[in-house]
Amino acid sequence: MSGSSSDGDRLAMVVFCPEGAGGGGTSGSSPGVASGRSTASSAAPSEGIFDVFEMNRASHFIPGPNQELLDAKPLRSLAPMFPAPMGVNVNQSSTPPLVCVTPVGQFPTGFGPGILPAFGSPTTFNTTANGVSYTGTNANGPIDATPISAYKTRPSGPVSLDDDDEPYSGSQTTSSGRKSKRSSGLAADGSNGVKFKRPKPVYKNFVAGKELAFLPPSSSDSRGVVEAVHMTFEALRRRHLQLDEIQETSKRADLKAGAIMMASNIRANMGKRVGAVPGVEIGDIFYFRMELCVIGLHAPSMGGIDYMSAKFGTDEDSVAICIVAAGGYENEDEDTDTLVYSGSGGNSKNSEERHDQKLERGNLALERSLHRKNEIRVVRGFKDPFCLTGKIYIYDGLYKIQESWKERTKSGINCFKYKLLREPGQPDGAAIWKMTQGWLENPTSRGRVILPDISSGAEILPVCLVNEVDREKGPEHFTYINQVKYLKPLSSMKPLQGCGCQSVCLPGDANCACGQHNGGDLPYSSSGLLVCRKPIIYECGEACHCSSNCRNRVTQKGVRFHFEVFRTASRGWGLRCWEPIRAGAFICEYTGEVIDELKVNLDDSEDDYIFQTVCPGEKTLKWNFGPELIGEESTYVSPDEFQPLPIKISAKKIGNVSRFMNHSCSPNVFWQPVQYDHGDDSHPHIMFFALKHIPPMTELTYDYGVAGSESHGSGSRRTKNCFCGSLNCRTVF
DNA sequence: GACATTTCACTACC
DNA sequence: CGGTAGTGAAATGT
Numbered sequence: 001m002s003g004s005s006s007d008g009d010r011l012a013m014v015v016f017c018p019e020g021a022g023g024g025g026t027s028g029s030s031p032g033v034a035s036g037r038s039t040a041s042s043a044a045p046s047e048g049i050f051d052v053f054e055m056n057r058a059s060h061f062i063p064g065p066n067q068e069l070l071d072a073k074p075l076r077s078l079a080p081m082f083p084a085p086m087g088v089n090v091n092q093s094s095t096p097p098l099v100c101v102t103p104v105g106q107f108p109t110g111f112g113p114g115i116l117p118a119f120g121s122p123t124t125f126n127t128t129a130n131g132v133s134y135t136g137t138n139a140n141g142p143i144d145a146t147p148i149s150a151y152k153t154r155p156s157g158p159v160s161l162d163d164d165d166e167p168y169s170g171s172q173t174t175s176s177g178r179k180s181k182r183s184s185g186l187a188a189d190g191s192n193g194v195k196f197k198r199p200k201p202v203y204k205n206f207v208a209g210k211e212l213a214f215l216p217p218s219s220s221d222s223r224g225v226v227e228a229v230h231m232t233f234e235a236l237r238r239r240h241l242q243l244d245e246i247q248e249t250s251k252r253a254d255l256k257a258g259a260i261m262m263a264s265n266i267r268a269n270m271g272k273r274v275g276a277v278p279g280v281e282i283g284d285i286f287y288f289r290m291e292l293c294v295i296g297l298h299a300p301s302m303g304g305i306d307y308m309s310a311k312f313g314t315d316e317d318s319v320a321i322c323i324v325a326a327g328g329y330e331n332e333d334e335d336t337d338t339l340v341y342s343g344s345g346g347n348s349k350n351s352e353e354r355h356d357q358k359l360e361r362g363n364l365a366l367e368r369s370l371h372r373k374n375e376i377r378v379v380r381g382f383k384d385p386f387c388l389t390g391k392i393y394i395y396d397g398l399y400k401i402q403e404s405w406k407e408r409t410k411s412g413i414n415c416f417k418y419k420l421l422r423e424p425g426q427p428d429g430a431a432i433w434k435m436t437q438g439w440l441e442n443p444t445s446r447g448r449v450i451l452p453d454i455s456s457g458a459e460i461l462p463v464c465l466v467n468e469v470d471r472e473k474g475p476e477h478f479t480y481i482n483q484v485k486y487l488k489p490l491s492s493m494k495p496l497q498g499c500g501c502q503s504v505c506l507p508g509d510a511n512c513a514c515g516q517h518n519g520g521d522l523p524y525s526s527s528g529l530l531v532c533r534k535p536i537i538y539e540c541g542e543a544c545h546c547s548s549n550c551r552n553r554v555t556q557k558g559v560r561f562h563f564e565v566f567r568t569a570s571r572g573w574g575l576r577c578w579e580p581i582r583a584g585a586f587i588c589e590y591t592g593e594v595i596d597e598l599k600v601n602l603d604d605s606e607d608d609y610i611f612q613t614v615c616p617g618e619k620t621l622k623w624n625f626g627p628e629l630i631g632e633e634s635t636y637v638s639p640d641e642f643q644p645l646p647i648k649i650s651a652k653k654i655g656n657v658s659r660f661m662n663h664s665c666s667p668n669v670f671w672q673p674v675q676y677d678h679g680d681d682s683h684p685h686i687m688f689f690a691l692k693h694i695p696p697m698t699e700l701t702y703d704y705g706v707a708g709s710e711s712h713g714s715g716s717r718r719t720k721n722c723f724c725g726s727l728n729c730r731t732v733f
Numbered sequence: 734g735a736c737a738t739t740t741c742a743c744t745a746c747c
Numbered sequence: 748c749g750g751t752a753g754t755g756a757a758a759t760g761t
Contacts (some may be wrong), residue, residue, distance in 0.1 A: 057753080250761050255739060262740080289759060293740075301739045302758040326758085344757065349735080361742080413754070 016181065120546040121501050154572075157379060170613035179289040189583060211510050221727045222268070224666075227277030227619075229268045231692055233257050234583045235626030238531045242521055246508030258290035258301065260629055262313070263286040269296025272308040275323050275398065282429040283695045285580050286393040287384070289324070298322045298379060298393060305362030312372060320401075322377035323420075335424070336431040339399065343416030356414040367419050370401040375423065380430045385440075385579075387527065389565045392580055394695070396429035397422065421617060436578040436696040440562060453655070455480045459559055463657055467567040476574050482558065484685060485593040493678040498543025504550040514552050528554050530672065530689050533625050535643070537687075539676035555687045556676045559588045560575040563657045564697075565712055570723060574699045577668025587669060590658045590686040592651030607657050609651040611686060613671070615642040617730070620670040623691060639706070645673065647683045658688060663733050664701035666726030668694050671702060706732045709710050 034646040111482060112197075219225070236257035244251045261267060271279050280297050292298040298306045299322075306322040325341055343363040348354045357363060369376060375398040399420040409415045439446040446464060453462030458480050465474055486493070499505060499513040507522045509515055515522050517538040524530055528551065530537070540552045548557075562578040581587065590611045613622075621642070624635045651659035661669065670691050673684035688702060701724065722733045 042761085252738070254760075255737095258739075290739085300741065300757075302760095303741080303756075304758075347758085542760070 009205060032076075038642065070526050085241075137454045144197075146721040154574045164263055172412045185497050190452070221279070222279035224279070224727060226268045226277075227692060229261070229266055230291060231293055231583065231623065232266055232625050232629070233261055233291055234692070235532075235624055236260055236629060237288070238525060238529060238584060239626055239630070239632075241525050242507065242531045245526060254288040255301075257626075258288075258293060261290075261294045264629060264630075267294045267296060269298075272299060272321055273305070274308075274310060275321070275377075276379070280395060282395055282397040282427050283432060283698075284395045285693045285695045286379075286395075287387075287390060287582060287693065288600060289393070292324070292379060292393065297377065298324055303362065305365060307362055307365030307369075309728050310372075310374070317368045317372055318365045319364065319372050319374050320369040320376050321374075322379065323366075324379045324381060326381040326391070336396075336428075336434055337400075338422070339380070339420045341418045342419060343418065344419065346413045346415060347411075351411070354411060354413050357416050363416050366401060366416070367404060370404050370418070372458065373400055375400060376420065378420065378422075382430075382432075386579070394430050394433055397426040399423060432500060432695065433696050435579075443562070446564075450474055454565060455482070458482045458561075459656070461562050463558070463563045464649050465565045465567060467570055469567040469622060469671065472567055475660070478652070478659070480656060481591050481654040482656050484589065484591045484649060486683065487594050487596060490678055493680045493683075494536065496675055496677065496679040498541060499546060501540075501544065501550070503547055505544075505546050505552045514544060515536055518552075523552050524551055525584075526551055528586065529582060530554075530586070530626075531584065533620075533670070533672060534635070535637075536673045536675055536681055536684055541676040553676070555586050555589060555674050559586075559657070561587065563588075563658050565657065566699075568662070568699065571662050574662050575657055575695050575700075577694070578696055580692045580696050583690050585690045587688040587690060587700065588656060588658045589654040590649055590651065590671065590688065592649040592654055592659065594683060595650050597646045597648055607650055609653045609655060611649040611671075612705070613645040613647065613673070613686075614669060615639050615644065616703035616705050617665060617667075617728075620667065620691065620703050623670060645682055645684065647686070650687065661688070662699065662701050662724075663704040663720075663722060664724035664726060665703065665729040667701045667703045668692055668698065669700050669702040704732070706733070 012391050040241050093467045118501060232258075238258045239250075240253035246255055246525075268279060277295070277297050280295060286292055289298075289301055293301050298304055302326045304326060305320055307318055309316055309318045311317075323341055325339055336622045343357045343366065344361070345363065346355050378396045379393050380396050381391050381393050384392040399422050402419045402421045404416060404418045406414050407417050443452070443462065444463075446466070448466050448468050449464050449467040450467055453459075454465050454474075455463045459482060467473075497513060497517070499515070501509065501512050501514075505512045505514055506514070507523060519534070520529070523534065523537045523539075525530065539554065539556055540546050540550050541556075544550070546552070561581065564578065565573055566576055568574040577587075592609065592611070595610070618639075621637060621639065628634050668691050669688050671686050672680075672689055673682065674687045675684050689702075694700065699713040719732050722729055722731055
């Protein structure tokens, strides 16, 4: 890392040479491989391949019969219709129309007709069609799952994503495994809908104006629903944090966001279930317990053990369904397939109140699960290396309890221990985390490296080149550059106005010109996460009096991640990262040379590396959904309103890691114009930010935009076929 | 390390 | 019995 180069000569240019030092015919040696921004026409030889766009992870969710669990409606449609039938519980009654395909070999998904969840051995209970039945509100699919306890009353807001869930007082009675006719019951019982009482914060149905169309187009897209709920939570959390930071108080923005989600019923997978949760994939990462809660992975907002009452034949038992291993005790290290989990309770601050753990509630449920041999979801918590105080949670898939025992802890109390064994055949989750953490500590331990740093020192952290797929030695020749190259020198461009803040800019400071320039709020939270998408973000620059520690200087400081340019299965080269990336985190800039928009030449049509501000898909446009929920004005820009910028950047000859980012219709990255060193708003920097939390080693993709968008007068790039494999793939881009 | 806080389960009650 | 209100438990995140 060369500190000097970043200060002085910011245009660190390095010639990238795939063959390394000795390489003769570098670029010539890999003819025909377009690399990087791979397209159907160039680098993707295989059509129709279900591309592993999240490599090494399970990007394979196929909606099963539980899909209506997530059958989501635009929120508005529900509110006024109270208590109109919600819906369409298509497979409510018996046979689900879809056969669930288990993507990973034998690995049981926990839902799907006929595929009974791999609970245990037939000796414990029989696994015939009605052998295992869980009674419940969410009765769907094979696991007729309902926690007995779920029949309680719960307060509810006006909106629900989950028509499956009965948000008002449970009008249905609970008996054995009945699939409640909730919709009809509700419709019949009109009074029911108005009887509910909301909890104290009265979040009214603020969802006026634009409907909450952050929902995926298809309600059967359970992954999409989970992501939408998750992203909404994050948007709310970021906004609340931003507001709290003005007061300089910490008010638990996570809890606030969670409360709003709860009150508004914007959640996925309500109702408990044994086994996998639709739309949640192994390896998914989270930063707050509330996130687990709103997506239906783990209900208790703090408690570590989630359990429910379930039917086993004629028996009924309270079994554990999900645990969060906070990473406090255990450390049965090295082995990522086993986990020793400590029972809950007993711990108290003052030693007087400390007591032995009792075999009740969660502990009892774990004990019962040992005998029932049911699958238990495991979420592992780790210390977040980026946020010293924070934690990162990784969903690690299904486990079963192998044994349990009692143990005396250091503090002298008796504590229950449960040893869990990971079910075989599942994709890696926490194992990837462990692996990449190892690489971060010792980068040389990363195998299969073709080149340790294709930036040759231009980036602070090396960017390695790997190929675990075929024999390609590397992308075509290009020159690595970590700054965009403008047509004119910066000095000749319109300057950016600066602020007069001493030391650092503070949120809520009405005198801060930069804050005002950004619409009143500083665009980043104190941890450097982007709060909201905007047409343009103005960072502090040279004209500002504030120091380089100012929180309004984020992207100008360059990338902070260990990137890896890797060979994809079908889309040429791609980009991924060793670290987990939080939603809103800055990733990298699109560097290259700015092309004169007036001088469109034919060569450009051959250029697969041109970036243009083409209108991206809904998922990107709706990143901010959340302000509406707290009564603020929507920041949504519809595709019709979208205004492209004239800037065009080509990374064909010169560029950085972003030239390797592939397109996806279901992206995890978005671009955002940012200004800091000049004031020409038609040619801003193009910065990439994380759309959602991105687990380590997940390919980074953004939405190249709608092809042939009329908004682009001249020089629209040609249309390409898309193989992103996402459920809402537009097929072209 | 204290503190405020959340959701859910459970019980008592009407 | 059905529904409501109140309480306790758990443990997070700042």
